[in-house]
Structure formats: structure tokens, C-alpha cells
Amino acid sequence: MKRIYLLVAAFLSLTALTAQTTFRKIQNLIPRDQNGINQFDVKKDSVGFKGLSVDLGGALALQFQGVKSFNEQSNLAAPIEGYRLNNLVNNFNLPTANMTIGAQLYDGVRVNLELYLASRHHNDTWVKGGYLQIDKLDFINKDFLAAFMQYATIKIGQMENNYGDAHFRRSDNGSTLVNPFIGNNIMDAFITEMGVEFYYNRNGFVSMIGLTNSKLNQNVKEIVPSSPTQNTTISPTILAKVGFDKQIDTDLRMRLTGSLYHVSNISGNLYGSDRAGSRFYGVMTHAGYTGVSGTVADNFDPAVNKDTGRFNPGYGNWATSYMINPFVKYKGLEFFGTLEFTSGGDAKGNDDTRTVNQYVGDVLYRFGNKENFYIGAKYNVVTGKLNNADANEVTVNRLETGAGWFFTKNILTKVVYVDQNYNDFSQFTEGNPNDLYGGRFNGVLFEAVITF
Numbered sequence: 001m002k003r004i005y006l007l008v009a010a011f012l013s014l015t016a017l018t019a020q021t022t023f024r025k026i027q028n029l030i031p032r033d034q035n036g037i038n039q040f041d042v043k044k045d046s047v048g049f050k051g052l053s054v055d056l057g058g059a060l061a062l063q064f065q066g067v068k069s070f071n072e073q074s075n076l077a078a079p080i081e082g083y084r085l086n087n088l089v090n091n092f093n094l095p096t097a098n099m100t101i102g103a104q105l106y107d108g109v110r111v112n113l114e115l116y117l118a119s120r121h122h123n124d125t126w127v128k129g130g131y132l133q134i135d136k137l138d139f140i141n142k143d144f145l146a147a148f149m150q151y152a153t154i155k156i157g158q159m160e161n162n163y164g165d166a167h168f169r170r171s172d173n174g175s176t177l178v179n180p181f182i183g184n185n186i187m188d189a190f191i192t193e194m195g196v197e198f199y200y201n202r203n204g205f206v207s208m209i210g211l212t213n214s215k216l217n218q219n220v221k222e223i224v225p226s227s228p229t230q231n232t233t234i235s236p237t238i239l240a241k242v243g244f245d246k247q248i249d250t251d252l253r254m255r256l257t258g259s260l261y262h263v264s265n266i267s268g269n270l271y272g273s274d275r276a277g278s279r280f281y282g283v284m285t286h287a288g289y290t291g292v293s294g295t296v297a298d299n300f301d302p303a304v305n306k307d308t309g310r311f312n313p314g315y316g317n318w319a320t321s322y323m324i325n326p327f328v329k330y331k332g333l334e335f336f337g338t339l340e341f342t343s344g345g346d347a348k349g350n351d352d353t354r355t356v357n358q359y360v361g362d363v364l365y366r367f368g369n370k371e372n373f374y375i376g377a378k379y380n381v382v383t384g385k386l387n388n389a390d391a392n393e394v395t396v397n398r399l400e401t402g403a404g405w406f407f408t409k410n411i412l413t414k415v416v417y418v419d420q421n422y423n424d425f426s427q428f429t430e431g432n433p434n435d436l437y438g439g440r441f442n443g444v445l446f447e448a449v450i451t452f
Contacts (some may be wrong), residue, residue: 025053026104028135028153031329032057033449034409037178040168040245040255041206042153042199044135049107053285054060057100057452058117059175063182064446066090067282068420072438073427082289083433086282086300094120094302095283096174108136108149112159115298119173120277121306126327127172128190129164131157136394151202158194158218161207163239163261163270164323166338166360176449180364180374181400182279182416185312185338186382187358189321191260191273193237195220204246207258216268229349231317235264243325255327268346270321271313277306280418283441284308292431299435309420309441311382311396313356315344332371346388356384370405396421413448 027047030039069085076083097117104110113130116122134154137144160167170184184190195212214237223232243257261270281302288298299305324339338360346352364376381397402416422439 005020010344023054023056025050026055026102026110027108028110028133029055029102032059032100032175032177033168033176034370034412035404036252038169038327038334040131040165040257041162041208041241042155043199044150044153044201048102048224053104055102057102057366057443058097059098059173059177059449059451061097061171061174061176061447061449062095063093063279063448065093065281065443066442067280067283067443069441070286070439071284071435073421073433076433079290079292082287084287085435086285086287086298088282094118094123096120096276098172098174107138107141109134110280112292116276118172119275120281120302121275129160130157131155131159133192145392151200151244153199155197155199155200156195158164158192158433159211160238161191161193161195161200161239162210162241163189163191163195163321164241164259164338164340165255165257165327165336166323169336172278175451176279176447176450177412177451180376180404180414181362181378181402182414182445182447183309183398183400183418184274184279185360186309186356186380186396186398187313187340187342187356188274188278188310189270189323189340191216191268192336193268195237195239195380199238201245204244206241206255208239212237212239214263214265214267216273223343229316229347231265231267231348233265234267237261237263245327248448251331253327253329255325257325259323259325260321261323264318266316266344269312269315270319272307273311275306277302278309279445280306280309282418283420284422284435284439286433286435296432311356313342313344313354313384314386315342315346315347317345317351317353319344319423332366334366334376337361342384352388354388356382358382369407370406373404375400375403387413390413390426392424394425397421397423410452411450413446415444415446417444418442429450 030036042288046221099115114128117125171179193212197210200207205438225232240260245255282300285300321342326337328335340358343355346354360380362378364374366374378400383395385393398420400418404414406412419442425436427437
């Protein structure tokens with residue numbers, strides 16, 4: 001009987017909620033379906049305020065991987081024994097899922113909460129971030145600064161920080177529909193820090209200035225150095241973007257932006273903070289073996305070793321990154337590029353400058369009814385030094401070719417062939433074999449994604 005009372009109470013509560021709220025009447029929301037592809041930064045629309053309104057969405061991705069890894073390690077001298085890369089079989093990876101909960105709180109004011117329901121790094125549910133978006137200041141006074149806010153937006157919270165345009169075309173755990181391929185950039189710029197971003201977009205002019213506290217995990221504990229090379233202070237991170245984005249005519253759209261990311265004392269890491277993990281599971285990992293100082297464990301674990309297939313420049317102390325993104329779409333033909341120039345301190349407490357650069361270009365042709373089919377190719381190369389003391393730079397390059405089919409605007413299937421190569425990596429790391437020495441992985445991947 002008690003259980004029946006609880007169900008009745010829950011039903012009455014839901015009835016009361018629906019009586020005073022609406023659903024999906026959200027202002028300035030970028031669609032989570034096919035209509036959201038190539039939507040950058042923020043947008044303004046004409047959706048009217050209908051009172052408190054609730055939005056609930058999700059994204060689910062399922063991936064089949066058929067990829068093999070290779071390197072040039074052979075005939076290793078004792079005491080190294082039994083070293084080899086893990087054999088990877090053709091099978092499904094753990095499905096991933098996201099959930100988005102939002103609400104229109106006031107005219108021009110909405111809140112957004114994003115969760116990872118399952119990811120490579122965390123199999124359980126955890127919060128990616130949340131933010132408040134302000135597109136009008138009517139809560140101060142009716143039409144307060146209305147002429148300015150017609151083109152301006154303010155975002156406040158712990159959120160996906162807006163450095164560059166590439167993160168608008170990347171896979172974010174279960175949300176992979178905006179990525180025409182399966183892998184993200186080799187040097188994958190993605191971070192969620194506490195901060196604020198100010199946008200002003202007008203007549204094709206694009207601009208943003210942002211500030212974060214440079215911390216991925218928030219706390220107020222004093223930093224007590226454990227070594228002379230550890231930072232004892234945290235400095236704000238500065239973000240900026242400027243550019244031009246215009247639909248020239250019905251067939252041609254052109255966009256060009258330049259972006260800045262700078263931090264003086266690193267806490268988070270722009271290229272290692274995607275806690276969901278890489279889309280290439282287990283590549284370039286080794287089985288357990290005997291090393292120079294005894295047993296070396298298998299490093300396949302998808303959660304612990306979550307960034308397989310990526311490159312992290314590993315800056316310490318300070319870092320500066322510049323990203324230039326050209327985007328051109330003429331009818332069904334589409335080009336998106338990334339030119340990224342990065343530098344930073346070699347280690348915490350050491351200000352010697354080291355540089356790593358990245359170049360990416362992808363070409364797509366979208367065709368069919370409402371461009372529901374596409375084919376394309378993406379080439380990505382990263383080059384730079386792992387340490388200032390190294391004599392040579394290393395290079396990582398990847399070719400990814402693929403095709404996709406939108407069953408509906410909410411359902412996408414895609415298939416890619418990937419071939420990634422590692423050049424000029426040292427044969428040994430602290431005496432043990434370097435998995436990336438003469439490294440390469442290639443193969444075919446399938447992915448299906450549903451968003452709503």
C-alpha cells in the first residue's frame with residue numbers, strides 16, 4: 001500500500017510540474033541533431049519566452065573496432081623478455097552515452113547541465129559541467145542594453161571552454177554526430193574549467209574573450225610543493241577568438257577564425273583533459289613483460305590508459321596555443337582546416353621554451369536528400385619535441401577516410417579506415433622498450449550514433 005501512495009504522489013507531482021512548465025521551448029539552443037552540424041560558438045534565434053521550460057536530451061554511440069597495432073621492436077637484449085604489443089581483436093568497444101538537462105529560466109536566460117552516463121574513463125555517471133547562458137538582461141530591467149545584447153552572449157560556469165573551432169567537430173563521448181569521422185585530432189584540444197566567456201557576433205564578425213581559473217578539478221586547498229619543480233600558484237587562463245563567418249549566397253559559406261589559449265601556471269592540461277578518452281581503444285599498448293627492473297604490467301586498461309592514439313605535448317609551468325580554422329562550404333563540398341602552433345615550459349619550474357605544431361585538413365562531399373550521405377578524408381600531422389634535451393623532433397601523422405549515412409536527422413552510421421604512424425620516437429624509455437618506436441596502427445571502424 002505504501003508503494004501505491006508513493007506512485008500516486010509522484011504522479012501528482014509530475015502533473016503539478018507540467019501544469020506550470022513547458023518543454024523544449026528553449027531559446028538560442030544549438031540543435032543536437034543533423035541541423036547542429038557546422039554550428040559554431042553561440043547563436044541567436046527568435047524563439048519566444050513561454051515561461052519556465054525544460055529540455056532533456058541524450059546521445060548514444062556504439063562502436064565496432066577492427067584495428068591492429070605494430071612497431072619495430074625486435075631482438076631485445078636481456079633482461080628484457082616477452083615484450084610485444086597487445087593483439088587487438090575485432091570487437092565492440094564499450095558503448096558511450098551522454099545526457100543533457102536544460103531549462104529556460106527567464107527571457108534570455110537558460111541553464112545547461114551535461115552528464116556522461118558511461119565513458120571510456122568512467123563507466124559510471126558523472127558530470128561533465130554546467131553553465132548559465134545569458135542572452136538578454138531583462139532580469140535587471142526590461143530591454144536593459146537591448147541593442148547591445150541583440151548581438152552579445154555571456155556564458156558562466158564550468159563548461160567546455162571555447163578554444164578554437166575544432167572542438168565543435170569532435171566526438172564528445174557519446175555525442176559523436178557532429179564528427180564526420182571517428183577520431184578527434186591527434187593533439188586534441190579540449191578542457192572544461194570554471195570561467196566566463198563573452199561573445200559579440202554581428203554581421204559576420206565573430207569575437208569572444210574568456211577567462212578561467214585554469215583548474216579542471218575545483219578545490220580550495222593550498223598547494224604545498226613536493227618538489228622544487230612543482231608550481232605553487234595557479235594563474236588564470238586567457239581565451240580569445242576573432243573571425244569572420246558569412247553565408248555569402250545560397251551556395252557558399254565562408255568562415256575564418258583565429259584563437260588564443262594562454263596560461264602562466266598550469267593546473268589543467270589542454271591536451272590531456274578529455275576525461276572521456278580517445279576513440280581508438282588499446283592501440284599501441286603492450287602486454288606484460290620483464291623489463292630492466294623487473295615485471296612491467298600490461299597497459300591496455302581502457303580507463304587508466306584512456307588517451308591511446310593521441311599526442312600530449314606535456315607542457316608544464318606555462319603554455320600558449322594559437323589555432324587558425326578556415327571553413328568553406330560550397331553546395332555539398334566542405335573543407336575544414338586546423339593550423340595550431342603551441343609552445344610551453346619544458347617542465348614545471350623550468351621556463352625553457354618547447355614548441356609543438358599541428359596541421360589538419362578534412363574534405364567532405366555531402367549529397368543525397370538533405371545531404372544525408374557523405375564521403376570524405378582527413379589528414380592530420382603533429383610535429384615537435386617531447387623534451388628540450390631531445391636531439392630530434394618526433395612526428396605523428398594520421399590518414400582517416402570514411403563515409404556516413406543519416407537514416408534520419410537523429411541517427412547516423414559511419415565507417416572509416418584509419419592509418420596512423422609514429423616517426424623518430426626513441427627505441428627505449430628509461431631502459432624499457434618504447435611502444436611508439438616505429439609505431440603504426442591501422443584498420444576499419446564502424447560507429448552508430450543516436451541523438452535527441
